[in-house]
Amino acid sequence: RSPESLLDIAARKVAEKWPFQRVEERFERIPEPVQRRIVYWSFPRSEREICMYSSFNTGGEESATSGENVDETRLPFRRGIALLESGCVDNVLQVGECFHLSGTVTEPATTSEPEMVCSVAISFDRCKITSVTCGCGNKDIFYCAHVVALSLYRVRRPEQVKLHLPISETLFQMNRDQLQKFVQYLITVHHTEVLPTAQKLADEILSQNSEINQVHGAPDPTAGASVDDENCWHLDEEQVQEQVKLFLSQGGYHGSGKQLNLLFSKVREMLKMRDSNGARMLTLITEQFMADPRLALWRQQGTTMTDKYRQLWDELGALWMCIVLNPHCKPEQKAAWLRQLKKWNSVDVCPLEDGNHGNELPNLTNALPQGAHDLGTRPHRTVFTRAIEACDLHWQDSHLQHIINDDLYTNYCYHDNTENSLFDSRGWPLWHEHVPTACARVDALRSHGYPREALRLAIAIINTLRRQQQKQLELFRNHKKDLLHKGVTSITNLEGWVGHPLDPIGTLFSTLMETGRGELHLFPSTRRFLEEGESYLALAVETALMGLGQQRIMPDGLYAQEKVCRNEEHLIAKLQEVDLDDTLVKIFRKQAVFLLEGGPYSGLGELIYRESVPMHTYAKYLFTCLLPHDAELAYKIALRAMRLPVLESTAPSGDMSRPHHIVSVVPNRYPRWFTLSHIESQQCELASTMLTAAKGDARKLETVLESIQKNIHSSSHIFKLAQDAFKIATLMDSLPDITLLKVSLELGLQVMRMTLSTLNWRRREMVRWLVTCATEVGVYALDSIMQSWFTLFTPTEATSIVATTVMSNSTIVRLHLDCHQQENLASSARTLALQCAMKDPQNCALSALTLCEKDHIAFETAYQIVLDAATTGMSYTQLFTIARYMEHRGYPMRAYKLATLAMVHLNLSYNQDTHPAINDVLWACALSHSLGKNELAAIIPLVVKSVKCATVLSDILRRCTLTTPGMVALHSRRNSGKLMSLDKAPLRQLLDATIGAYINTTHSRLTHISPRHYSEFIEFLSKARETFLMAHDGHIQFTQFIDNLKQIYKGKKKLMMLVRERFG
Incomplete structure (x- = not known):
């Protein structure tokens, strides 16, 4: 290609x-060739901006993370290309x-x-499209x-566009006749629109004093922008507002949340392209x-907004932080x-940062010598508070x-080893600032x-964090004995980095990962600030590990606590996408050692503050990563992380005072952990992971078991672990692992003890x-749980x-x-x-008798227990049930x-003719009748x-008169073979x-009888007459009764008329 001309x-x-x-x-006359080259170069030359303003998805990062499978052919930009390539654009003209x-x-x-x-018209200025109109009537934020x-x-195709000079230049070249003809033709063609x-x-031009005659010259819309005109891309503000309003009104339905995220x-x-419309658009959205x-x-x-x-x-x-x-x-x-931010901030309904109530957290500028220190920070x-503070x-x-x-900013002669040193021992620059604020700079x-x-600053921040971590480790090692002796539990950071509103660790991680994934060639010089053999990927991983391992206090409020969990899981999910190599394993080892030995700076230190964010999720990730490479270290990390001090009955005692650089927190405030159930499930997951990995190793299984018994306080979670261990121990493709089975049994026994006295x-x-588990372990386990049943089961459960189950045939065969x-x-x-029957005869007597059937002495003992309890605690229902069992046996x-x-114990009143005990009474009378006259005489x-x-009573009487007593003892002397007389005892x-x-009963019924029950009452009297007639003088008695x-x-x-009709 030939070089460009100076004119171009x-x-x-x-x-x-x-x-x-x-x-x-500046110039009175501009030659026409110069004007034409300015015209040529004045249109935007990059398609990237046109693409940005014509679709949500531009193939960038947001399209990959939006979660929607958008049909790209339907995007305005893609459709526009298709229209262009199919020859649908015509009559293109550029004026001015x-x-x-x-x-x-x-x-x-x-x-x-x-x-x-x-018909499409576009105005533009200095390589930016400043306004658009189209006959299609498109109503959208983006260009059609x-x-x-x-x-x-x-x-x-710039060479195919007809270029015309500004209309003012064309008019300047016309004589009077041409100008008159031009105006008259214009009015004729558009007379309805233009004539008025x-x-x-x-009229105004002919008037000497009119405003139009006070200004020299005339406006020319095709002649270019004035000095005062704002130079920015066209953005339809009204449509932005309407679209956002529509998305918000949908309340999260129809994918409106995704649409709003795409707008963000x-x-x-736009910010990345340094387009001023970014701030303008965010203002409209806000x-x-x-x-x-x-x-x-x-x-x-008083309700909270949706998540x-x-x-x-x-x-x-x-x-807004990025913008300011x-x-x-x-x-x-x-x-x-x-x-503008202060105006929004002062509105009553402005949402709070933590979604609940604010904490008096450190001001963004606290760690800086610059900026005003607002000691009276609103609680x-x-x-918007952080963005307002960031303006300082x-x-x-x-x-x-x-x-x-x-890239060459180093100081190799700098040997200052103070806490706020500007360079480290290698001469590399450090940046001491409130970490979230420093990371907000990187994000900006x-x-x-x-x-x-951004990459240079991120590396300086990470080197500062590394140096601080090393110094903290040395500090704790020097004071370890004294601190552990006093049992000091403190928190070093009220504002944790993971779950922080500014997401500092996520920002550093993303910055380094983006650089390491393919943009390495863009920043070769920044590699000088990496260790030998180190990569941006390794630095990103180390940063994430440092942030996740930081001891930090659990924030107040449901949303803030959920955010801590969500951000931790999100960061770990990103880490899981990275394949571990030897370099990364070394980093994992290094960070694991710091976690174990880092004291109050580490979430896995030997002593942690009661309200520290638990490390279960993070430790599970570390455990799975380290296990193939350093099993001992993996188990140390996981076992240390099993703690959940917030559930301990007493907070660790000790001197709460600490050196001036550590913030102490009052320990006696009982925290409201809204995410506690999730945290406990994560603790359970960690324990399950360890149990699975320790299969076959008796020593490790015993250690894990002790940790579970000490640290897990939920019976349902321990039961889940017991079940998990049982499943792992009894996999179909291998012989049962007896050691793991015993662990499962131990956990099961603990569950029994924990739930024995609770619902x-x-x-x-x-x-x-x-x-079932004890059966798998063996006969001695079954015998053991029966020997110590009173510590594990209720009497009812035991029997x-x-x-x-233990005495069933299936168990014996198994x-x-x-x-x-x-x-x-x-x-x-x-x-x-027998022990259960003694303790709870009401519920256990029948089971005891059943279990003791094959042993005469035991059976007699159980029977005697029933007799002793019959007069005190047992109900008639229980006694009848046992009595029927005895008859059956x-x-x-x-x-x-x-x-x-x-x-x-029984009492049946006159109107209880459907009482459930009636069958038992009839059965008891039938049994007595079958045994003989003496037994019947005793029970009547x-x-x-x-x-x-x-x-x-009439039913019992009728049954007793139908058969002779003593039918079950035909060969006994008690059987007389005669029906019993109704005139003698006991039937009389x-x-x-x-x-x-x-x-x-008749008198009771007549007290509250209604006409609709008259016929039923007459039938009742008929049955009564049948019973009366069974007596020797029954006819006389019944007549007297009716009279x-x-x-x-x-x-x-x-009613009496009906009685007279039926009974005389």
């Missing part, structure tokens, strides 16, 4: 930087110095839509496909967020943003400027398109599972589940027991049964004895005393009681 170079620079008004002011491009774009016909021709097609036509305006302008990504993209009516509603109702909505606010706050930390923004611009920090930060610090701008540099500067809906499942072993187990089961006299004891007084229901007593019950009713209840005329 000059024209291009003028077109990029100068408004045309300034060009005109880069300020007006017009043309038509034909939208081809489809099956549902006819062909459409769209037709605007894209016309713009790309001008970018790709033309007449008005003509678009803001970041105004709509602040105007969301749900904010006031939530505040009024996804809360994350959108977080991103909003983070973006722009290293090259003008002071007046920052002042305007500060005023309630909103999502500046970039003028000479050391900071050297770090971000100079990345966001504003300064990746090299747990899974208790029966737990008991059954324990018996109805444990002993019954264990291949010999006769001697069977007898030993049976003996233990019988002993257990062939002990009718014992059944009879228990039935009589049951009758003593009990029946008469306990049963007042006439229908039940039963007959009198039945008649008396009918009389009493008595007629006399007493003569007021119930209709």
Whole structure:
């Protein structure tokens, strides 16, 4: 290619930087060839910006993370390319110095839509599109496909565009006749639109004192921008506001959350391109967020906003941090943003940073010599507070400027080893600043398109963190003995880095990972600040490990606590994508050693503060990574991490005072850990991972078991671990691992002890599972749990589940027991049964009798326990059940004895003719009748005393008169072979009681009888007559009874008429 001409170079620079008004002011006459080259170079030459303004997804980072499979062919930019390539752009004309491009774009016909021709007009200035109009009527934030097609036509085929000088220049070249003809033709062609305006302008021009005659010359829309015109890309502010308002009104439905995240990504993209519309667009978005009516509603109702909505606010706050930390923004611009942020911050409904209530956390500028120290910081920090504080930060610090701008900034002669040294021992620069603030600078540099500067500052911050970590380790080692002796538990950082609103560790990690993934060739010089053989990837991993291992206090509020968990899991998920090599394993080892020995600076130090964020999730990741390379170290980390001091009954005692550089926290405030269930499940996951890895190693299994028993306080989680261990130990493809089975059993026993005196809906499942586990372990385990049943089970569980299962045939077959072993187990089961029956006869007596059936002495003992308990604690239902069991087993006299004891506790009133005990009473009378006259004579007084229901008594009476007594003892002398007489005892007593019950029941019924029950009452009297007639003088008694009713209840005329009709 031939070199560019000086004219082209000059024209291009003028077109990029100068408004045309300034060009005109500077030069009286500009030659036409020069004007044409300015025209040529004034249109945007990069398709990247056109792409950015014409679609959400530009193939960048946001498209990869948006989670949507967008059909790229439907994006306006892609459709615009398709229209251009298919020859749909026509009549392209450019008038003036880069300020007006017009043309038509034909939208081809489809099956549902006819062909459409769209007139497109574009204005632009200094290589930026400043306004667009299109006949398609598109209502969107971004440019339509037709605007894209016309713009790309001008970018790709500039030589095919007809160029015309500004209309003012054309008019200047016309004589009077030509000008008159031009105006008259213009009015004729557009007379309806132009004529009123033309007449008005003509009147004003002819008037000497009109305003139009006070100004020299006339405006020319095609002649270029004036000096005062703002030079920025066209952004439809109204559409931005409408779209955001629409997305917010959808409340998270229809993918509105994703759409808002894509808008935020678009803001970041604009910032990266150093486009002033980034801040402008974010302002519009924020105004709509602040105007969301749900904010006031939530505040009024005292409810919290949804998690996804809360994350959108977080991103909003983070973006404002990036904007105000722009290293090259003008002071007046920052002042305007500060005023706007303070205005939003002062609104009552402005969301708080932690989603709950603010903490008095350190000001962003606390660690800096620069900036004002606002000691009266508002305790309630909103999502904008950090951005407001960041307005006090500046970039003028000479050391900071050297770090971000100079790859060769070193000082090898610098040997100052003080805490705030500017260089380390290698001469590499350090940056001492509140870590989240320093990382916010890195994020701002990345966001504003300064990746090299962001990387340099990130490396300086990480080297500072490494140096601080080493110094903390040395400090603790020097004071370790004294600190451990006093039992000091302190927190070194109230504001943890993981879960922080500014996400410092995530920022450093992303910065380094992006550099290491393919942009390495862009920054070769920054490698001088890496160790020999070290990579950006290794540095990113080490940074993440340092941040995750930091001891930090659990923040207040549900959202803040959930954010800590979510950020930790997100960071670990990113780490899991990295393949470990030898270099990374060394880093893992180094960080693991620091975690174990780092004292109060480490979340895995020997003594940790009670409210420190637990390390279970992080330790599980470290354990799985280190296990293949250094198993001992892996187990040390995991076992140390098992602690959960917030659940310990007493906080560790000791002197809470610490050296001045460590912040002490009052320990006696009981914390509200909203995420405690999640934390406990993570603790359980860590323990399960260790159990799985320790299979076959008895020593390690014992250590893990002790840790579980000491640190896990949830019975359901221990039960889950027991089940997990059992599954692992009894895998189908291998022989059972007896050591792991014993661990499973031990955990199961602990669950039994923990839940013995508390309510747990899974208790029966737990008991059954324990018996299954003990069966797998062996006969001695079963014998052991039965010997010590009172520490593990309730009497009911021990008899109805444990002993019954142990004595079942399936258990005997499963264990291949010999006769001697069977007898030993049976003996233990019988002993257990008798002990349970003594302790809880009501619920265990029947099970005890069943278990003792095969041993006469034990059975007799159990029977005696039942008899002793019958007079005190046992109900008639339990006694009848046991009595029926005795009859079934062939002990009718014992059944009879228990039935009589049951009758003593029973009481059936006159109206309980459907009582569940009726069948038991009938069964007891039938049993007595079958045993003989004496037994029947003994039970009838009990029946008469306990049963007042006439229908039940009459049923018993009828049954006793149908057969002869003593039918089960045909060969005994008690069987007389004659039916019993109703005129003699004991049936006479039963007959009198039945008649008396009918009389009493009749009077009771008549007290509250209603007409709809009359027919039922007449049937009742019919049954009563049948019973009366069984007596010798029953007819007379019944007649007297009816006459008595007629006399007493003569007021119930209709009823008495029915009685008279039926009974005379």
